[in-house]
Amino acid sequence: MHNxxxxxxxxxxxxxxxxxxxxxxxxxxxxxxxxxxxxxxxxQMNSGGESQIVIVANNAQLASAVGHELGNQPADTSxxxxxxxxxxVYSIQVVTDTSDAERERLVQQVSDGKITGFLWLTDxxxxxxxxxxxxxxxxDFGQSRQLRNAVNTAVTxxxxxxxxxxxxxxxxxxxxxxxxxxxxxxGHEGTSATTVFLTAFAMVMLLYTVVLIYGIAVMRSVIEExxxxxxxxxxxxxxxxxxxxxxxxxxxxxxxxxxxxxxVFAFVFSVPGLVAAKSFLGEIHVPVNAVVAFAIFFLLxxxxxxxxxxxxxSMVNTDQEAQQMQWPAMIPLILGVIxxxxxxxxxxxxxxFWLSMVPFFAPILMLLRILIEQPPIWQIVLCIGLIxxxxxxxxxxxxxxxxxxxxxxxxxxxxxxxxxxxRYAG
Amino acid sequence: MGSAPNLxxxxxxxxxxxxxxxxxxxxxxxxxxxxIAVDRLSISIREGSVYGLxxxxxxxxxxxxxxxxxxxxxxxxxxxxxxxxxxRGQLDRIGxxxxxxxxxxxxxxxxxxxxxxxxxxxxxxxARKRALDWCERLQIADWTQKKVEELSKGMQQKVQFxxxxxxxxDLVIMDEPFSGLDPANAVMLKDVLIELKRAGKTILFSxxxxxxxxxxxxxxxxxxxxxxxxxxDLKKIKASYGKNHVQMEYAGDPxxxxxxxxxxxxNYGNYVEVRLKPGADAQQxxxxxxxxxxxxxxxxxxxxxxxxxxxxxxxxA
Numbered sequence: 001m002h003n004x005x006x007x008x009x010x011x012x013x014x015x016x017x018x019x020x021x022x023x024x025x026x027x028x029x030x031x032x033x034x035x036x037x038x039x040x041x042x043x044q045m046n047s048g049g050e051s052q053i054v055i056v057a058n059n060a061q062l063a064s065a066v067g068h069e070l071g072n073q074p075a076d077t078s079x080x081x082x083x084x085x086x087x088x089v090y091s092i093q094v095v096t097d098t099s100d101a102e103r104e105r106l107v108q109q110v111s112d113g114k115i116t117g118f119l120w121l122t123d124x125x126x127x128x129x130x131x132x133x134x135x136x137x138x139x140d141f142g143q144s145r146q147l148r149n150a151v152n153t154a155v156t157x158x159x160x161x162x163x164x165x166x167x168x169x170x171x172x173x174x175x176x177x178x179x180x181x182x183x184x185x186x187g188h189e190g191t192s193a194t195t196v197f198l199t200a201f202a203m204v205m206l207l208y209t210v211v212l213i214y215g216i217a218v219m220r221s222v223i224e225e226x227x228x229x230x231x232x233x234x235x236x237x238x239x240x241x242x243x244x245x246x247x248x249x250x251x252x253x254x255x256x257x258x259x260x261x262x263x264v265f266a267f268v269f270s271v272p273g274l275v276a277a278k279s280f281l282g283e284i285h286v287p288v289n290a291v292v293a294f295a296i297f298f299l300l301x302x303x304x305x306x307x308x309x310x311x312x313x314s315m316v317n318t319d320q321e322a323q324q325m326q327w328p329a330m331i332p333l334i335l336g337v338i339x340x341x342x343x344x345x346x347x348x349x350x351x352x353f354w355l356s357m358v359p360f361f362a363p364i365l366m367l368l369r370i371l372i373e374q375p376p377i378w379q380i381v382l383c384i385g386l387i388x389x390x391x392x393x394x395x396x397x398x399x400x401x402x403x404x405x406x407x408x409x410x411x412x413x414x415x416x417x418x419x420x421x422x423r424y425a426g
Numbered sequence: 427m428g429s430a431p432n433l434x435x436x437x438x439x440x441x442x443x444x445x446x447x448x449x450x451x452x453x454x455x456x457x458x459x460x461x462i463a464v465d466r467l468s469i470s471i472r473e474g475s476v477y478g479l480x481x482x483x484x485x486x487x488x489x490x491x492x493x494x495x496x497x498x499x500x501x502x503x504x505x506x507x508x509x510x511x512x513x514r515g516q517l518d519r520i521g522x523x524x525x526x527x528x529x530x531x532x533x534x535x536x537x538x539x540x541x542x543x544x545x546x547x548x549x550x551x552x553a554r555k556r557a558l559d560w561c562e563r564l565q566i567a568d569w570t571q572k573k574v575e576e577l578s579k580g581m582q583q584k585v586q587f588x589x590x591x592x593x594x595x596d597l598v599i600m601d602e603p604f605s606g607l608d609p610a611n612a613v614m615l616k617d618v619l620i621e622l623k624r625a626g627k628t629i630l631f632s633x634x635x636x637x638x639x640x641x642x643x644x645x646x647x648x649x650x651x652x653x654x655x656x657x658x659d660l661k662k663i664k665a666s667y668g669k670n671h672v673q674m675e676y677a678g679d680p681x682x683x684x685x686x687x688x689x690x691x692x693n694y695g696n697y698v699e700v701r702l703k704p705g706a707d708a709q710q711x712x713x714x715x716x717x718x719x720x721x722x723x724x725x726x727x728x729x730x731x732x733x734x735x736x737x738x739x740x741x742x743a
Contacts, residue, residue, distance in 0.1 A: 006544045014533060229528030233589065235497045236522035237545040239514070407497070420459060 003238045007246025008253065011221075015254045025258050029265040050089045051143065054106055054118040060096050062158055063121060067092030069150035098122045110136060119147065126155065197344065200371035203290065204364055206259075207298050208337055211363070214255040215305040215329060218247060219322055222313030222406070231406045240403040248306050255302060293370045300387045301363025304394065305329055311398035314405030316412050325412065332360035340368055347373040357383055359390035397422065447509065448473045448597050448628035449494060454503030456489050456652075463489040465652040466503070471630060471645070473596075476623055478643035478660075479632040480731065486652035487632040488525060491599055495520055508596070518547045521595035525602040525632075527586045531575040535561070535585055538574060539592060546593035553592065560588040564614065580608050587615060591622075598622060599630045604638045616642070636731040648735050655738045664728040671727040672700045672708055678719025687711050697723070701733070 057063035117135030356365040404421040449471040543553030
C-alpha cells in the first residue's frame with residue numbers, strides 16, 4: 001500500500017503540475033461556453049432590426065390586416081427559443097397592382113436591397129392556398145414563421161368577420177395556445193422534458209469524453225515508461241500490480257480533479273453565462289442523485305477502460321503502434337454512445353434494459369437511463385455488480401498482460417503469443 | 427550512511443550456514459516458450475565481494491538478475507538472499523541499475539530521487555537529505571531543481587547511480603554498468619564502487635565486456651546459453667590456467683608462425699599476444715625471437731578473462 005500511495009502521488013502531482021493540464025482545464029470551460037453561447041448570440045444579433053415588406057394583394061383590407069398582425073406578434077409566453085428574441089420591427093407597404101411588371105419591379109427592389117422582401121398575396125394565391133414570400137434572406141426561419149402566422153390569422157379573421165362574428169369573439173378565439181412538456185418525477189411534476197434530455201446528454205458526453213481522454217492518458221503513460229526504460233528501475237522495488245494500480249488510481253484522481261475544477265468553474269464563472277444560457281435552454285437542472293450516479297458510473301467506466309488501455313499500452317512500443325491497437329477499448333465506448341439513441345426514445349424498453357446491462361456499455365447507457373427515467377433499483381444494483389465482476393476479471397487479465405508486456409520490447413505480440421503471456425508464471 | 431540498522435538485522439537473523447552469502451541461486455531455470463533463457467543455474471555470492479556475472483549478449487545474465495530480485499519468478503529453483511528465501515521486503519536492501527537506464531524525463535532531479543528513495547522505504551526528508559548529499563558529492567548539486575531532460579547524458583548517468591545507491595543498499599546489482607559511460611563517469615563509478623566494497627557491500631556486475639570488470643571482480647561466473655560454464659574465485663581460475671601467455675613488442679619480423687612452441691597468435695598491430703603450447707618453455711621462445719629481431723618488451727601473463735571464456739565455450743560446445 002505504501003508503494004501504491006507513493007506511485008499515485010507522483011502520478012498525480014506530476015500531471016496536475018504540468019502545463020498541458022492547466023491549459024486544458026482552463027480552455028475546456030471556455031470552449032464549452034463558446035459552443036453554448038456563440039450561436040445564440042449570433043442569432044440574437046441577426047434578429048431584431050427592421051424589415052421592409054411590400055404586401056401585394058387585390059384586397060387592400062386583407063393586406064393591411066396582415067401588416068397589422070405582423071406588428072402585433074403574440075407576447076412571449078411559449079417555450080420557443082426564438083420567440084424570446086428581440087422582435088423584428090416591420091414597416092409594411094401595401095400594393096394592389098398585381099401585374100407581372102409590378103412583380104419584376106419588386107424583384108429588382110429586393111435585389112437592390114431597397115426592401116427586405118415582398119409577399120404575393122393575390123386572390124389567385126389565396127385560392128390556391130399558396131402564398132409566396134420573396135426575399136434574399138431565405139434562411140430566416142423565424143421570420144417566415146411570423147409571416148405565415150400573420151397571413152393565416154389575417155385570412156381567418158377576415159373569414160370569420162364575413163361569417164358575422166364580432167371582433168371581440170374573434171380575438172378570444174384566435175388567442176394562441178402554448179404547449180409545454182413537463183416531466184413527472186417521483187409522482188411530482190418537475191422540470192421540462194427538453195431540459196432533462198439536454199442535461200442527460202451533456203452529462204453522458206462529459207463522461208464519455210473524460211473516460212476516453214484519461215483512458216488514453218493511462219495508455220500513453222505506460223508507453224512513456226516503457227520507452228524511457230524507467231520500468232525496470234521501478235520494478236526493482238514495486239510489483240507490476242502495484243505499478244498498474246498506482247497508475248490507474250493516480251491518473252483517475254487527476255481526471256476527478258479536472259471535473260471538479262470544471263464544476264467549480266461552472267458555478268463561479270458562468271453565473272452571468274448561466275443567466276444568458278437560461279434564456280435559451282430553460283432552467284439547467286441537475287438533481288443530486290444525478291450527480292451521485294455520474295460519479296459512480298464515471299469511476300466504474302474509467303476503471304474499466306483505463307485497465308484495458310493500460311494492457312494495450314504495455315503491448316506496444318510507440319504511440320503509432322498504439323493507434324492501431326486501441327480499437328478493443330475504443331469500439332465498445334463509441335458503440336455505447338451510438339446506442340444512446342434507442343434508449344433516449346424508450347428508456348425502459350427491454351432493449352434498453354439489455355443494452356444497459358452489458359458492462360462495457362453500462363457506464364454510458366445506465367447513466368443515461370438513470371438521468372432520463374430512473375429504472376428500478378435492482379437493475380442499477382445488478383448493473384453495477386456486473387461491471388464490478390467484469391472489472392475484477394479484466395484487472396486479472398490486464399495485469400498479466402501488463403506484467404509481461406512492460407518487459408518486452410520489439411515487435412508487438414500476436415494473439416497466440418498474448419495467450420501464452422497469460423500463462424507465464426511471473 | 428545509515429547502514430548500521432541493516433547490518434544489525436543481518437547478524438541477528440542469519441543462519442550460520444548461509445550467513446556469509448549475500449546471494450544464493452539454487453538450480454534456477456527460466457524458459458520462454460521453447461527458448462530456455464536460464465538453465466539450472468546455481469551460484470553463491472559471498473557477502474562483501476565483487477562478483478562478475480559474465481557472458482556474451484543473450485547468455486541469460488539479465489534474466490538471472492531479474493529472477494534474483496523478483497521482477498520475474500523462476501520456473502524452477504530457489505533464490506536466497508542474505509541467508510533467507512527471497513521475499514519482497516529484502517528489496518529495500520538491494521540497489522539495482524538495469525542495463526537499460528531510464529528516468530522520467532520531465533521530473534525534477536530532486537523530486538525524482540526522492541520518489542525512488544521513497545519506493546525503497548526511505549522517508550521523504552531522509553531521501554531528500556541523502557539525495558542532496560549525493561548530488562553534492564557527484565558535483566551535480568546545481569542541477570537538482572532542473573528537469574531530467576535538461577541534463578546532459580553524463581549528468582543523467584550520475585542521477586541514475588544516485589538513484590541506485592540512495593537507500594544505501596547492502597547488495598548493489600549493476601547490469602552492464604560501464605556501457606555508454608563517458609570516461610570521467612566510468613572512473614567515478616569505479617571509485618564509488620570500490621568505496622562501497624570497502625564499506626562491506628556486496629557488488630554484482632553483469633557484463634559482456636569482460637576486460638572492463640576483470641580487475642574489479644573477486645569471483646566470477648561465466649555463463650553461456652543460460653548455463654554456467656565456469657564459476658569461482660577469479661584468482662584461482664586464472665592460476666589454474668598458469669602463465670602460458672606472452673605479450674611481446676619488437677621491431678622486425680620474428681617469424682612466429684609455424685613454431686612448435688606456439689598454440690595461437692593474436693596480433694594487435696602494436697604488439698602480439700602468444701599462447702604457448704602446454705609444456706612449452708617461454709625462455710626458449712625468447713631466445714628464438716631475440717635471434718630474429720629487436721625486442722622492446724617481453725612479458726609473461728595470465729590469460730585474460732576473454733581468452734578463458736573463449737577457451738571454455740570451445741570446450742562446452
